[in-house]
Amino acid sequence: MSNFLHFENVSKHYGEVKAVDQVTLTVEQGEIFSLLGPSGCGKTTLLRILAGFEQPDSGRVILGGKDVTDLPPYERKVNTIFQSYALFPHLSVWDNIAFGLKVAKRPRKEINDAVEAILAMIQMEDHAWKKPDQISGGQKQRVAIARALVNKPQVLLLDEPLAALDLKLRQRMLIELDLIHDEVGITFLYVTHDQGEAMSLSDRIAVMRDGKIEQLGTPAEIYEAPRTSFVAAFIGDTNFFDGVVAEPLEKGVVLDGMLSAALDKDYSRLKVEDFPDVECYNDKQIRQGEKVFLSVRPEKFRISREKPEARPHLNIIQGMVEDVIYLGSQTKYWVRVADYQISVIRQHSRFLLDEEPIEWDEQVWLSWHADDGFMMEKYSEQDEALLPAPPDKVGDEVEPEVEAQ
Amino acid sequence: MKPSRFPLVVTWAVLIFFYLPIVVLVVQSFNSARFGGGWESTSLKWYRQLLKEPSIWDALMNTLIIATTATAASMVLGTSAAFALHRYGKSLLQRLHFSLIYTPLVLPEILMGLSMLLFFVAINVELGLGTIFVAHVTFCLSYVAMTVLARLQDFDFSVIEAAQDLGAGWWTTLWKVLVPILAPGILAGGLLAFTLSIDDFVISFFVAGPGSTTLPIKIYSMIKYGSPPLINALSTLLLLVTFASVAASQHLARKGEPRRDPSRARITMAQP
Numbered sequence: 001m002s003n004f005l006h007f008e009n010v011s012k013h014y015g016e017v018k019a020v021d022q023v024t025l026t027v028e029q030g031e032i033f034s035l036l037g038p039s040g041c042g043k044t045t046l047l048r049i050l051a052g053f054e055q056p057d058s059g060r061v062i063l064g065g066k067d068v069t070d071l072p073p074y075e076r077k078v079n080t081i082f083q084s085y086a087l088f089p090h091l092s093v094w095d096n097i098a099f100g101l102k103v104a105k106r107p108r109k110e111i112n113d114a115v116e117a118i119l120a121m122i123q124m125e126d127h128a129w130k131k132p133d134q135i136s137g138g139q140k141q142r143v144a145i146a147r148a149l150v151n152k153p154q155v156l157l158l159d160e161p162l163a164a165l166d167l168k169l170r171q172r173m174l175i176e177l178d179l180i181h182d183e184v185g186i187t188f189l190y191v192t193h194d195q196g197e198a199m200s201l202s203d204r205i206a207v208m209r210d211g212k213i214e215q216l217g218t219p220a221e222i223y224e225a226p227r228t229s230f231v232a233a234f235i236g237d238t239n240f241f242d243g244v245v246a247e248p249l250e251k252g253v254v255l256d257g258m259l260s261a262a263l264d265k266d267y268s269r270l271k272v273e274d275f276p277d278v279e280c281y282n283d284k285q286i287r288q289g290e291k292v293f294l295s296v297r298p299e300k301f302r303i304s305r306e307k308p309e310a311r312p313h314l315n316i317i318q319g320m321v322e323d324v325i326y327l328g329s330q331t332k333y334w335v336r337v338a339d340y341q342i343s344v345i346r347q348h349s350r351f352l353l354d355e356e357p358i359e360w361d362e363q364v365w366l367s368w369h370a371d372d373g374f375m376m377e378k379y380s381e382q383d384e385a386l387l388p389a390p391p392d393k394v395g396d397e398v399e400p401e402v403e404a405q
Numbered sequence: 406m407k408p409s410r411f412p413l414v415v416t417w418a419v420l421i422f423f424y425l426p427i428v429v430l431v432v433q434s435f436n437s438a439r440f441g442g443g444w445e446s447t448s449l450k451w452y453r454q455l456l457k458e459p460s461i462w463d464a465l466m467n468t469l470i471i472a473t474t475a476t477a478a479s480m481v482l483g484t485s486a487a488f489a490l491h492r493y494g495k496s497l498l499q500r501l502h503f504s505l506i507y508t509p510l511v512l513p514e515i516l517m518g519l520s521m522l523l524f525f526v527a528i529n530v531e532l533g534l535g536t537i538f539v540a541h542v543t544f545c546l547s548y549v550a551m552t553v554l555a556r557l558q559d560f561d562f563s564v565i566e567a568a569q570d571l572g573a574g575w576w577t578t579l580w581k582v583l584v585p586i587l588a589p590g591i592l593a594g595g596l597l598a599f600t601l602s603i604d605d606f607v608i609s610f611f612v613a614g615p616g617s618t619t620l621p622i623k624i625y626s627m628i629k630y631g632s633p634p635l636i637n638a639l640s641t642l643l644l645l646v647t648f649a650s651v652a653a654s655q656h657l658a659r660k661g662e663p664r665r666d667p668s669r670a671r672i673t674m675a676q677p
Contacts, residue, residue: 051566052569052570053566053569072569072574073566073569073570074569074571074572074573074574075572078570079570079571080566080567080570082563082567083563084561084563086561086563086564086566086567087564088564088567088568088582088586089561089586090585090586099571099573099581100571103572103573103581104572147571148570148571151571151572
């Protein structure tokens with residue numbers, strides 16, 4: 001069914017602040033859809049508008065072909081998992097889960113069966129008569145999920161559901177959420193500021209910023225082809241090159257001056273200030289002299305001591321290693337090239353102790369294929385300030401999840 | 406090293422200081438002598454006489470009526486006030502509200518009583534049980550509001566949204582979620598209000614009218630015109646009731662609320 005859940009030009013203001021600004025968005029039935037963005041981007045407000053806790057200033061919300069914009073929360077067939085779980089402290093696990101069904105005045109037998117079944121699904125049968133303060137955080141999380149799902153909502157809303165859990169538990173709950181989704185097939189609307197969660201769980205992601213949707217797409221699309229520098233930097237780590245098109249290349253040319261035999265117009269050469277020229281694939285129509293903002297992800301680089309053999313469309317530059325972080329499965333390098341510090345990731349596919357790893361202060365060669373960069377819109381300096389600082393991302397990489405997609 | 410005796414001594418001193426007068430009172434209630442002093446003989450004379458004093462029972466009845474109604478009213482009003490204070494506490498109006506609610510806790514009772522009396526006279530209301538009720542609500546609700554407000558500090562408001570999200574309307578949310586969660590706070594406030602109302606003397610004294618004598622006022626007048634031994638007997642009975650209710654409430658609190666749920670019974674049966 002198309003147009004299962006549809007936000008039509010939805011806006012919400014708090015005084016001067018535009019929390020949600022003219023958002024139009026369609027979510028398909030059965031998918032896990034994530035709203036991803038930094039705090040204050042309007043993602044939670046959008047979720048609360050769907051839940052009915054907030055009234056939009058303008059716009060409509062259509063759910064299952066029905067306009068639900070003016071319905072109170074208790075008349076909407078959606079259920080929410082709150083960040084704090086919001087379990088009823090005075091009720092047992094069993095009664096918490098049964099709450100929605102009891103309010104709906106379902107037959108006693110049906111309530112018993114439904115609650116028992118979902119308790120089995122979340123493997124909490126042995127804790128059915130405990131109060132919320134007698135169970136662990138992960139268990140509370142599962143009870144909150146069960147309490148929502150037992151009502152068979154059309155959409156399950158998840159408001160940063162894993163934020164209160166520690167890293168290990170978060171990873172396990174992610175898998176559990178995915179399994180639960182496979183089992184019940186209900187549409188999930190997942191709100192998070194954690195790109196890792198969104199990438200690994202979602203069918204599609206809407207990256208939000210300042211109340212607007214910055215980009216909408218599958219995790220791989222958003223990671224590999226970010227529309228703006230904001231998206232590129234928010235999802236994973238990247239290197240930006242701010243350049244001007246020197247010439248659309250009639251012939252494939254490698255940058256150390258050697259001529260290649262291939263003939264095509266798909267590539268351009270960029271002049272980057274204080275940096276060697278860069279060849280890149282034309283992701284959009286460009287003219288000579290046009291400004292281009294290029295992003296190259298750290299894992300797209302190859303790092304080596306020996307100079308790689310020149311090939312068509314291969315960028316080869318020399319730099320010096322300034323910092324190394326060994327992360328087990330991969331190593332992160334920061335390589336100084338002129339004024340730029342380039343972040344590079346090397347995946348260890350071979351037994352590392354057999355080789356002599358690249359260390360600090362070594363002269364190295366970086367190479368990457370012109371196809372592996374991506375051109376995008378650049379945001380102003382003020383916007384750059386919003387980008388997460390690189391140290392936050394160490395050890396929090398999303399690349400493996402992308403490959404798993 | 407020998408453990409210090411200081412804590413033991415202090416404990417005994419405090420206990421004696423607090424309870425010696427009460428012990429004397431209880432013992433004297435069994436003394437048949439009319440004016441305290443010497444011991445005549447042990448008897449239940451004063452208790453028997455107490456039964457024959459209808460004015461005392463009337464006063465007790467008045468006190469209980471006022472305490473019950475004033476407690477109920479202040480539980481509703483106080484809880485509502487606490488909610489408003491907690492939810493919108495930052496606004497100027499609510500900060501004023503807070504000061505006004507807080508004031509009766511620190512205001513001298515005599516001032517409250519006097520101002521109430523002047524107010525009732527000014528608006529031409531006949532003094533009686535009604536005026537005592539109103540006066541008691543005014544100070545009881547402050548205690549309830551403060552107790553509930555303290556309870557609200559660690560109250561997660563998202564449970565209200567959760568209840569609505571699960572299909573509960575306002576009424577169901579109020580009775581199935583809000584009141585049960587806040588019940589300990591509301592009840593504690595109510596208990597406080599009840600005891601304050603029962604033994605309030607000063608304010609009641611000002612706003613009571615003819616035929617609306619409460620027990621504290623009655624006891625006071627008995628000291629002046631009646632017989633002190635009768636008061637001893639009455640006080641002993643009051644003491645008994647108080648201890649019994651305190652013991653009962655502690656017993657209840659320890660036991661918690663045993664839940665009767667058929668599905669629970671089923672589960673326990675299923676597990677031998």
